[in-house]
Amino acid sequence: ATIQWFPGHMAKARNEVQAKLKQVDLVLEITDARTPEASRNPMMNELVGDKPKIMVLNKQDLADPNVTAQWIRFYESQGTAAIAIDAQHARQLKQIPQLAKKLLHEKIARQQARGIRDPMIKAMCIGIPNVGKSTVLNRLISKNIAVTGNRPGVTKNQQWLKADNSFMLLDTPGILWPKFDDEQVGLKLAFTGAIADNVVNPDDVGLFGLNYFQQRHPDALRKAYHATATDIALPTPDLMVHLAKTNGFGDEYNRMAERVIFDARQGKLGRFTLEVPNEAE
Numbered sequence: 001a002t003i004q005w006f007p008g009h010m011a012k013a014r015n016e017v018q019a020k021l022k023q024v025d026l027v028l029e030i031t032d033a034r035t036p037e038a039s040r041n042p043m044m045n046e047l048v049g050d051k052p053k054i055m056v057l058n059k060q061d062l063a064d065p066n067v068t069a070q071w072i073r074f075y076e077s078q079g080t081a082a083i084a085i086d087a088q089h090a091r092q093l094k095q096i097p098q099l100a101k102k103l104l105h106e107k108i109a110r111q112q113a114r115g116i117r118d119p120m121i122k123a124m125c126i127g128i129p130n131v132g133k134s135t136v137l138n139r140l141i142s143k144n145i146a147v148t149g150n151r152p153g154v155t156k157n158q159q160w161l162k163a164d165n166s167f168m169l170l171d172t173p174g175i176l177w178p179k180f181d182d183e184q185v186g187l188k189l190a191f192t193g194a195i196a197d198n199v200v201n202p203d204d205v206g207l208f209g210l211n212y213f214q215q216r217h218p219d220a221l222r223k224a225y226h227a228t229a230t231d232i233a234l235p236t237p238d239l240m241v242h243l244a245k246t247n248g249f250g251d252e253y254n255r256m257a258e259r260v261i262f263d264a265r266q267g268k269l270g271r272f273t274l275e276v277p278n279e280a281e
């Protein structure tokens, strides 16, 4: 689903997230493991403040596992808990409630000391569109909807969904906008399919992607498009024109660009990550 982010929508989305944040103990910030920074909302740190948070790098099945491990270490070095998952496999999601309980162990202990046997952790998913928030949410919850209106600290009429006896989630994720003001971010998000294809010129997106694979994963181009080492050394636009010819698109290099985008999103060019952590930060 594509969302048009006009200033009014952004303000409304921010207000909605702020209101929901007041009701939870913990935030699950969902990002795309192929673009861990580009797929974040620019205001996220400010909005979440001191509230405990887990960075959830989703779609790890599509991302380069070595780079994902670097990102996890990077976030942890900044004091933020982080895990990588593939939300399509429910088993991997079990780590989330476990990690949440670890992060909130002091609060849980306090509640237990007051006689609450099974203290509930209340969490919510937040992220930009298409990172997999709904998939994570749906895979975390069991079928039963928690009826929690008369639990202390839980607003009536707010739907909560139980993941287990001590972990529940707000029924709808918080949706925020990506960083629009950065052209590189736009290209990355368009290449992975996180933003609609009409937002950024597809030729530019294709060239961006092809250049990335030339630099980082030339073997993928050899295998998928029969490119030789000499081909791969060409300037990117020349390579696109050449691959169009050798892959059955004749002079229609734009169709080759679309092909590169399509194949990358489908995983046909192998697992890839467009960003590495900047250790200097």
Ligand code: G4P
Pocket: 058, 059, 060, 061, 062, 085, 086, 087, 088, 127, 128, 129, 130, 131, 132, 133, 134, 135, 136
């Ligand atoms: P959102 O709520 O954040 O907007 O995202 P949503 O859960 O709708 O997921 C967006 C797309 O990403 C969905 O595909 C979903 O199946 C896919 N997805 C979610 N998590 C993962 C993951 O861990 N790995 C992979 N490979 N894909 C994931 P879609 O394009 O909407 O539909 P379809 O391609 O499944 O038909």
